Amino acid sequence: MSTLCILPCGAKKIWDRVPDAGPTAARYAYAGAFHKACQAYAEAFSDRWVIISAKHGFLLPEDIVPDNYDLGFQHKGKGIVSCERLKRQIADKGLDDYTEVIVLGGKKIVKVLSEVLDPACKLSRPLGDCKGIGYMLQKLNRAVELGKPD
Numbered sequence: 001m002s003t004l005c006i007l008p009c010g011a012k013k014i015w016d017r018v019p020d021a022g023p024t025a026a027r028y029a030y031a032g033a034f035h036k037a038c039q040a041y042a043e044a045f046s047d048r049w050v051i052i053s054a055k056h057g058f059l060l061p062e063d064i065v066p067d068n069y070d071l072g073f074q075h076k077g078k079g080i081v082s083c084e085r086l087k088r089q090i091a092d093k094g095l096d097d098y099t100e101v102i103v104l105g106g107k108k109i110v111k112v113l114s115e116v117l118d119p120a121c122k123l124s125r126p127l128g129d130c131k132g133i134g135y136m137l138q139k140l141n142r143a144v145e146l147g148k149p150d
Helices: 033-045 083-092 107-116 133-146
Strands: 003-008 048-053 057-059 100-103 122-124
Touching (some): 033 048, 057 083, 083 107
Parallel strands (some): 003 100
């Protein structure tokens, strides 16, 4: 069974620390502690991982993020990636070959993914029982440290 992990992007980005960083690979563009913990978890426990961005859609680790932005799925309207574009990206980026999908994002991301992923995919949410970001960070870091996804 092959596993895809979908990570949230996060508001803190490299340009917050290095304003003139320029276009940056997605794996380095998102600089928040939560995103970094999600990335470490994904690298430890999945075959492949992608970042989901409200602006850019699905980003492979090597995809380039051109510049800073502030847009999340909680924002409404203009600028939010459409479900149609997400579905095209799933096919174009070869993300439709996975039977299990680990989602490390919150309810808003799960809602979007439920509209674009194949219903036959087995979705797992290892952070679904956490009440806040502190608990999520602790759970991610502990899983990676112990080498056990749950």
